[in-house]
Amino acid sequence: GAGVSQSPSNKVTEKGKDVELRCDPISGHTALYWYRQSLGQGLEFLIYFQGNSAPDKSGLPSDRFSAERTGGSVSTLTIQRTQQEDSAVYLCASSPGQGIGEQFFGPGTRLTVL
Amino acid sequence: SQQGEEDPQALSIQEGENATMNCSYKTSINNLQWYRQNSGRGLVHLILIRSNEREKHSGRLRVTLDTSKKSSSLLITASRAADTASYFCARRTGGGNKLTFGTGTQLKVEL
Secondary structure, rough: OOOEEOOOOOOEEEEOOOOEEEEEEEOOEEEEEEOOOOOOEEEEEEEEOOEEEEEEOOOOOOOOOEEEEEEOOEEEEEEEOOOOOOEEEEEEEOOOOOOOOOOOOOOOEEEEOO | OOOOOOEEEEEEEEEEOEEEEEEOOOOOEEEEEEEEOOOEEEEEEEEEOOOOOOOOOOOOOEEEEEEOOOOEEEEEEOOOOHHHHHEEEEEEEOOOOOOOOOOOEEEEEEE
């Protein structure tokens, strides 16, 4: 079946602009996660959704970052007034149930802020 | 900052040799997972070991967990060029659902 998909695959933007990143999880997966990976680094947790609610937003680095999930499916990560340090690969993952096991990752969105 | 480290940061071996990567962490865990990341397939789950397990096998992979030392190791036997990738350990802690990733080991398997 289809895996996690993300769009766009690449995004180049100018400092100060807003960007929206989209994630389509695996159908039926109730848990959805956003991570960020800077060049040569591991993954940094941003936010976790269970259904449409976000019980853990602890990883969002600033109030410029927000995310929502609708219909228990698609999620959008929005970064307002982008800064150069926001440049990274943004990865989305989903898992069934309460997400205690394996997470299935999408291919990521590479964001470059000029 | 990352909670824990993998070592070595980079490892280069010949095809057919075994590769061992280690992961250390600082807080108690529910489970520990190993993932592989390469440019072709993105981030892929390899194996999960629960906190009450000490060893687990999957094909050419062997994972051990020592909760007293807060460490885990991933052994890849009879390595192949296709095993070239970055390998990350990820911990699920407490009642949370997020995974905390280490900084990864870059493995290069040469022909």
